[in-house]
Amino acid sequence: MTTTPAFAGWRFRQPSVIPGFGLTLGFSLAYLTLIILIPLSGLVWRSASLGWTDFLAIATDRRTLKALEISFGTAFIAAAINVVFGTVVAWVLVRYRFPGRRVIDAMVDLPFALPTAVAGIALTTLYSPKGWMGALLAPLGIKVAYTPLGIVIALIFIGLPFVVRTVQPIIEEIDKEVEEAAATLGANRFQTITKVLFPGLAPAVITGFALAFARGVGEYGSVIFIAGNLPYVSEIAPLLIVIRLEEYDYAAATAIATIMLALSFLMLLVINLIQSRTRKRYG
Amino acid sequence: MEVRVSNVRKEFDRFPALRDVSLDIRSGELIALLGPSGSGKTTLLRLIAGLERPTRGTIFFGDEDASNRTIQQRNVGFVFQHYALFRHMTVADNIGFGLKVRPAAKRPTRAEIRARASELLDLVQLSGLEKRYPAQLSGGQRQRVALARAMAIEPKVLLLDEPFGALDAQVRRELRRWLREIHDATGHTTIFVTHDQEEALELADRVVVMSQGRIEQIGTADEVYDTPNSPFVYGFIGESSSLPVKVEDGQVWISDRPIGLSTPDLGDGEATLYFRPHDIELLDDCNGCIAGTLAASRRVAGTRRVELEIGGARERVEIELPVGHPAAQKSRVAFRPKRWKLFPKEG
Numbered sequence: 001m002t003t004t005p006a007f008a009g010w011r012f013r014q015p016s017v018i019p020g021f022g023l024t025l026g027f028s029l030a031y032l033t034l035i036i037l038i039p040l041s042g043l044v045w046r047s048a049s050l051g052w053t054d055f056l057a058i059a060t061d062r063r064t065l066k067a068l069e070i071s072f073g074t075a076f077i078a079a080a081i082n083v084v085f086g087t088v089v090a091w092v093l094v095r096y097r098f099p100g101r102r103v104i105d106a107m108v109d110l111p112f113a114l115p116t117a118v119a120g121i122a123l124t125t126l127y128s129p130k131g132w133m134g135a136l137l138a139p140l141g142i143k144v145a146y147t148p149l150g151i152v153i154a155l156i157f158i159g160l161p162f163v164v165r166t167v168q169p170i171i172e173e174i175d176k177e178v179e180e181a182a183a184t185l186g187a188n189r190f191q192t193i194t195k196v197l198f199p200g201l202a203p204a205v206i207t208g209f210a211l212a213f214a215r216g217v218g219e220y221g222s223v224i225f226i227a228g229n230l231p232y233v234s235e236i237a238p239l240l241i242v243i244r245l246e247e248y249d250y251a252a253a254t255a256i257a258t259i260m261l262a263l264s265f266l267m268l269l270v271i272n273l274i275q276s277r278t279r280k281r282y283g
Numbered sequence: 284m285e286v287r288v289s290n291v292r293k294e295f296d297r298f299p300a301l302r303d304v305s306l307d308i309r310s311g312e313l314i315a316l317l318g319p320s321g322s323g324k325t326t327l328l329r330l331i332a333g334l335e336r337p338t339r340g341t342i343f344f345g346d347e348d349a350s351n352r353t354i355q356q357r358n359v360g361f362v363f364q365h366y367a368l369f370r371h372m373t374v375a376d377n378i379g380f381g382l383k384v385r386p387a388a389k390r391p392t393r394a395e396i397r398a399r400a401s402e403l404l405d406l407v408q409l410s411g412l413e414k415r416y417p418a419q420l421s422g423g424q425r426q427r428v429a430l431a432r433a434m435a436i437e438p439k440v441l442l443l444d445e446p447f448g449a450l451d452a453q454v455r456r457e458l459r460r461w462l463r464e465i466h467d468a469t470g471h472t473t474i475f476v477t478h479d480q481e482e483a484l485e486l487a488d489r490v491v492v493m494s495q496g497r498i499e500q501i502g503t504a505d506e507v508y509d510t511p512n513s514p515f516v517y518g519f520i521g522e523s524s525s526l527p528v529k530v531e532d533g534q535v536w537i538s539d540r541p542i543g544l545s546t547p548d549l550g551d552g553e554a555t556l557y558f559r560p561h562d563i564e565l566l567d568d569c570n571g572c573i574a575g576t577l578a579a580s581r582r583v584a585g586t587r588r589v590e591l592e593i594g595g596a597r598e599r600v601e602i603e604l605p606v607g608h609p610a611a612q613k614s615r616v617a618f619r620p621k622r623w624k625l626f627p628k629e630g
Contacts, residue, residue: 175365175367177363177364177365177367178367178368178369180334180354180361180363180367181361181363181367181368181369181432182369182380182384183334183354183355184332184333184334184354184355184357184359184360184361184433185380185381185384185432185433185435185436186355186358186381186384186385186436187355187380187381187384188355188384191384195380195383195384196369199369199371199372200369200370200371202371278371
């Protein structure tokens with residue numbers, strides 16, 4: 001062959017003959033640059049003005065570390081809980097027909113639409129030691145409001161629809177024949193669900209987890225009402241950023257934000273990698 | 284394992300999908316359920332598997348009433364039309380699934396399961412693909428994995444729902460021959476559903492022809508092809524032509540002409556004459572024959588298919604002539620069916 005490849009090593013998959021590849025790719029890149037890339041690089045730029053020693057000093061400050069730990073820790077726990085119960089909710093909504101199903105289906109989206117501050121105030125009222133739920137839990141020695149547990153509950157509320165809405169369509173797609181095949185092969189209902197159906201849902205569940213987790217890390221409005229915001233105990237990183245801003249300490253605020261950004265990006269990247277591996281296998 | 288279907292009726296929302304069906308299947312037999320869509324063949328298969336419950340009637344496995352047994356206990360191998368493979372499992376895991384979910388006391392060891400899976404992969408001629416996922420297989424390969432998976436549990440009965448329906452013609456023919464070989468080698472009682480008569484006739488020991496929730500005829504390929512017992516079977520299996528006729532004094536008439544066929548057993552009245560387009564003799568002089576004017580002529584593979592208009596009512600029938608036969612050039616053709624059957628008009 002006499003032809004030599006134009007790009008050695010770099011190869012694009014040939015786009016289809018339908019036109020639009022250049023245009024749409026160009027538009028996507030320009031759009032993402034304007035909306036996401038420029039603001040975020042501004043953030044990094046601003047914190048870079050600090051210099052390494054100052055940056056490290058803020059990053060390793062005990063209050064910063066604790067706030068990050070609380071933010072990521074509670075978001076992780078909340079996402080994990082949401083994955084379990086969100087999948088159950090999605091399953092019930094898809095598989096069973098009962099009166100009020102549509103209403104419940106619509107209700108799942110409410111946390112999307114509700115101003116998060118409203119959710120936070122409502123949850124605080126319920127779970128404060130004098131509230132309905134809080135009064136029930138107080139005798140058991142469980143304190144919800146003004147503790148990290150309260151943050152977890154707020155994040156569960158916020159993250160639920162992400163899991164339900166990503167898993168639901170996949171459950172709808174499950175082929176009835178696959179369940180029947182498992183039954184004819186001798187699997188009981190429990191084995192069918194745990195060995196056949198749930199593994200098939202894994203990619204969607206991971207996506208739902210990633211979304212709920214990412215949302216939880218960035219959540220501010222609902223958390224600050226229920227958290228009590230005690231430094232080192234229930235102060236989340238986004239709140240610490242706001243506090244620094246109010247102190248006109250922009251450099252510290254952007255430094256914390258940059259660390260959050262890097263951590264979030266890293267975790268989402270890992271989740272995406274896990275996911276693309278499972279996706280590839282299942283085809 | 285013998286399977287006996289006894290007076291089974293199945294309704295879906297009061298709509299009868301099966302009406303009073305009875306069927307005896309001998310151990311080791313290869314049976315085809317053949318019929319057009321909506322004839323109830325898949326419903327019958329699913330009832331045998333236990334995937335549906337009969338509205339009335341009983342299904343026996345051997346001497347035992349299978350109604351008391353759950354799907355899991357019936358131990359049937361079911362191959363689904365769209366394979367229904369577990370896509371998050373490798374080929375080997377798919378095949379081993381039925382063994383892996385057994386209760387601990389009856390479960391083979393991991394090594395045994397793996398050995399059984401590769402043994403079955405050899406049988407279905409897919410050795411070396413253990414580690415693949417279903418998404419990485421072709422349609423024909425998936426079908427074979429589905430069959431291996433069904434056979435792994437050593438089923439008493441193997442049930443296949445349109446096993447080759449989604450495959451292209453070439454692969455289909457190949458798999459058909461191969462399924463016959465596997466059946467002969469393993470000796471499982473096998474029932475498969477198909478709407479493809481060629482498949483049913485070629486593959487099965489006995490064919491069960493179904494229509495509108497009823498069994499029309501049960502017989503070997505020869506029986507259902509050569510002696511169909513109803514107009515439906517005549518029309519559904521193989522090519523056929525039909526003509527409205529009259530029976531008088533044991534003679535068959537078309538309008539006012541006798542056509543030289545006698546039927547001593549049939550009473551007087553209107554009837555329909557069925558015959559195969561290729562099973563005719565051409566006549567030169569029409570002394571008791573069917574004669575018609577040539578309306579159309581088509582070349583079909585090795586023969587010529589000729590359409591004739593018969594009598595004043597211009598009823599059209601098709602007959603087959605050898606290519607190059609002079610009759611195809613004439614405007615008027617006379618013939619008499621060599622083998623035929625009369626069905627009295629209903630009602």
